[in-house]
Every structure is written in structure tokens, then in C-alpha cells.
Amino acid sequence: MATLELININKKFGDFTAVNDINLRVEEGEFVTLLGPSGCGKSTLLNMTAGLEDVTSGEIHINGEKVNHLGPFERDVAMVFQNYALYPHMTVEENIGFSLRLRKRPKNEIQDKVRKVAEMLELDKFMHRLPRELSGGQQQRVAIGRAVIREPSIFLFDEPFSNLDAALRLKTRGEIKELHQRLGVTSIFVTHDQEEALSLSDRIAVLRLGQLEQFGTPEDVYSRPASKYVARFIGTPQMDIFAGSFVNADGLHFQIGEAGIPLPVSFKIPDTAVDVGIRAEFVTLGSKGFDSAIRLVQPVGPFTYVTVDWQGGCVTARVNGVSHMKPKETIKVEIDPEGLLFFDRITEKRMDLQ
Ligand SMILES: Nc1ncnc2c1ncn2[C@@H]1O[C@H](COP(=O)(O)OP(=O)(O)OP(=O)(O)O)[C@@H](O)[C@H]1O
Numbered sequence: 121m122a123t124l125e126l127i128n129i130n131k132k133f134g135d136f137t138a139v140n141d142i143n144l145r146v147e148e149g150e151f152v153t154l155l156g157p158s159g160c161g162k163s164t165l166l167n168m169t170a171g172l173e174d175v176t177s178g179e180i181h182i183n184g185e186k187v188n189h190l191g192p193f194e195r196d197v198a199m200v201f202q203n204y205a206l207y208p209h210m211t212v213e214e215n216i217g218f219s220l221r222l223r224k225r226p227k228n229e230i231q232d233k234v235r236k237v238a239e240m241l242e243l244d245k246f247m248h249r250l251p252r253e254l255s256g257g258q259q260q261r262v263a264i265g266r267a268v269i270r271e272p273s274i275f276l277f278d279e280p281f282s283n284l285d286a287a288l289r290l291k292t293r294g295e296i297k298e299l300h301q302r303l304g305v306t307s308i309f310v311t312h313d314q315e316e317a318l319s320l321s322d323r324i325a326v327l328r329l330g331q332l333e334q335f336g337t338p339e340d341v342y343s344r345p346a347s348k349y350v351a352r353f354i355g356t357p358q359m360d361i362f363a364g365s366f367v368n369a370d371g372l373h374f375q376i377g378e379a380g381i382p383l384p385v386s387f388k389i390p391d392t393a394v395d396v397g398i399r400a401e402f403v404t405l406g407s408k409g410f411d412s413a414i415r416l417v418q419p420v421g422p423f424t425y426v427t428v429d430w431q432g433g434c435v436t437a438r439v440n441g442v443s444h445m446k447p448k449e450t451i452k453v454e455i456d457p458e459g460l461l462f463f464d465r466i467t468e469k470r471m472d473l474q
């Protein structure tokens with residue numbers, strides 16, 4: 121187990137800045153996700169941590185020691201790649217044991233460790249198969265086994281589930297989480313899937329165009345997003361955002377079109393223009409509020425997401441169970457003021473006003 125510290129890390133490819141002044145400290149045993157859309161610099165940051173890519177400037181510290189000058193093996197990190205990168209001509213057993221053979225460990229020690237790792241990952245029945253004779257999920261587990269057997273102080277995962285189908289993704293996600301609970305090894309996990317990040321991480325680093333937008337717990341990024349960008353990137357369905365203004369008539373309201381949402385007396389009115397973000401679980405459809413036309417009804421099993429035309433835009437409500445509402449029907453929309461998130465319209469940063 122180890123701590124990892126990235127200090128003022130920059131990476132340029134020619135004139136293009138792929139990673140822009142990132143500072144991040146990962147504690148011992150922590151599971152941290154690098155989350156962001158394609159091209160935001162996740163893999164570049166992970167590769168620099170692994171020692172596969174040089175930094176343009178900045179320092180990488182593992183356990184308080186600067187490791188910039190060390191190669192991947194000397195950093196004591198093990199990486200699991202998106203494409204697994206298994207040796208095609210080696211069996212499962214040989215793939216898993218490769219790094220120990222490279223280190224010239226005694227044969228019986230290698231056999232023993234390979235068996236233990238294979239049992240843990242339920243690969244013991246496939247020991248003599250080649251990678252091409254395995255399913256995607258099994259290949260994925262071999263790649264993890266190859267990393268686990270090295271007993272590294274840090275695991276690095278670069279989108280390890282992206283070649284798996286949806287059901288296998290979920291299953292493998294659970295396995296990775298259990299593995300982390302069992303081994304407690306400091307882990308950095310790259311994904312562009314916000315749900316994956318929320319479900320796995322102790323903390324999530326949300327990246328945008330090579331910069332760190334927010335670093336916080338799943339609860340922080342979901343309930344207290346630093347900016348509109350984070351608020352819209354995290355959560356299903358995507359948060360709805362409306363422009364509006366404060367009106368003081370019969371108590372303080374936030375006015376969106378014709379709808380005035382009541383605010384508590386303790387509310388701190390800012391002196392800048394603000395937009396408001398509304399998550400679907402704070403929208404109620406029923407008999408209170410303004411008449412609105414239903415536009416879209418999307419059942420997802422335990423909930424139905426119902427999108428309605430509202431105050432010049434669209435707002436989505438989360439309805440429990442299967443809803444029998446239909447597009448074009450009229451319904452009333454009520455917003456729970458507790459769930460409102462306020463953003464500075466210019467800087468797009470969230471403001472704590474409640
Ligand atoms: N060797 C390179 N030369 C030039 N530009 C590069 C190189 N490697 C990456 N980039 C650029 O740096 C940016 C970040 O790339 P990176 O691979 O880190 O993104 P990512 O967040 O991992 O994206 P994805 O989710 O698609 O894997 C991209 O715009 C990419 O085109």
C-alpha cells in the first residue's frame with residue numbers, strides 16, 4: 121500500500137496541453153477514479169503515474185519519494201489496460217505468472233502464487249487455455265490476475281471494462297470492488313462512465329480539458345458539484361438547468377418563467393446572476409404547480425423518467441415504479457426547493473446559498 125501525490129503535473133504534446141497543472145493526493149488504500157469525457161487527459165495522467173510516459177513538468181511522489189526518474193517496474197505499480205494486453209501465445213497460467221518468472225522466482229513459489237490468484241479470480245479451471253480461448257470477461261480477469269500477483273503498492277486501471285457487455289461490466293465492477301476491499305491496495309481507476317465512478321470510488325477526480333474540475337467523494341460530486349460541468353456530467357438523468365432571478369413578493373422566491381419556487385428566509389441572495397440546477401428526484405408530478413405537457417416517458421425499471429415542457433425548457437421528474445403517463449398529456453410540476461443547486465451564470469461555479 122502506498123500514497124500517491126501528483127504535484128503541478130503538466131503534459132504537452134507539441135503545442136497541445138493534454139494535462140494542465142494537476143494536483144492530486146491519493147491516500148493509502150484509497151480507490152480513486154479519474155473521470156471525464158474522451159480526450160480530457162485521463163490515460164495520459166495514468167500513463168505518467170505508471171512511468172510509461174514522461175511528465176513535461178511537475179513531480180510524482182509515491183510514499184513521499186519522488187519517482188519521476190524511475191521506470192514502470194521500479195515504481196512498484198501494476199497497470200491493467202483496456203485491451204488487456206495479454207500475451208497471446210501464453211496460457212492463462214503463464215500469463216499470470218509472467219512477472220514472477222521474469223524476476224526468476226523459484227518454480228514452486230510461482231506455482232503456488234499463480235494457483236492462489238487464479239482461485240481468487242475463478243480462473244483455476246482455465247489454466248491451460250490461451251487468451252483467444254477465453255471470453256472477454258475471463259481475459260479481463262487474467263489481466264487483473266497478472267497485476268495482482270505482483271503485489272504492487274498501487275494498481276492502475278485504464279478503462280478495464282470497456283470491451284465487456286453491459287451485464288459483464290456490472291459483474292466485473294462488483295469483483296473489482298470486492299478485490300479492493302480484500303487487498304486494500306491503493307488504486308487509480310480511469311473511466312468515462314460516471315455511474316461506474318460513483319459506485320466504485322472513495323473519491324472521484326473529475327477532469328475537464330486536462331484540468332481538475334473537482335476532487336471529492338461520490339456524495340460531494342453528486343450533491344455538492346463544484347460547477348455546472350460536474351453537475352451535468354454526474355447523475356442520471358442529466359441535471360436540468362434554468363436561468364431565473366430572485367423575487368421578493370410574499371416571501372423570497374426563485375422565479376423561473378412564471379414559476380416562483382419559495383426559498384427559506386435564511387437564504388443568502390447573491391449579487392451576481394445565477395442559474396439553477398434541478399435533479400429529477402426533486403421534481404414531483406401531480407396536482408400542484410403549473411400545467412405542463414409531457415414530452416417523453418422513459419421507464420428504467422424501478423423508476424420512470426418523465427420529461428415535461430416547463431417554463432421555456434424541459435424538466436425531468438423521477439417517478440417511482442412504472443408510470444402510465446403518456447406523451448402530450450398534461451400534468452402539474454412541483455419543484456422541491458431543498459434540491460435546488462445555484463450556479464454563478466458567468467463563472468459556472470456552484471454557490472452555497474442555502
Ligand atoms: N502521443 C500523443 N501525441 C499527441 N497528442 C496526444 C498523444 N496522446 C494523447 N494525446 C492527446 O491528448 C489528449 C488526452 O488524451 P488521453 O488519451 O489522455 O485522453 P483520455 O481522457 O484517456 O480519452 P479516452 O476516454 O478517449 O481514452 C487528447 O486530445 C489526445 O488526442
Ligand SMILES: [Mg+2]
Nearest residue numbers: 162163164278
Ligand atoms: Mg484513455
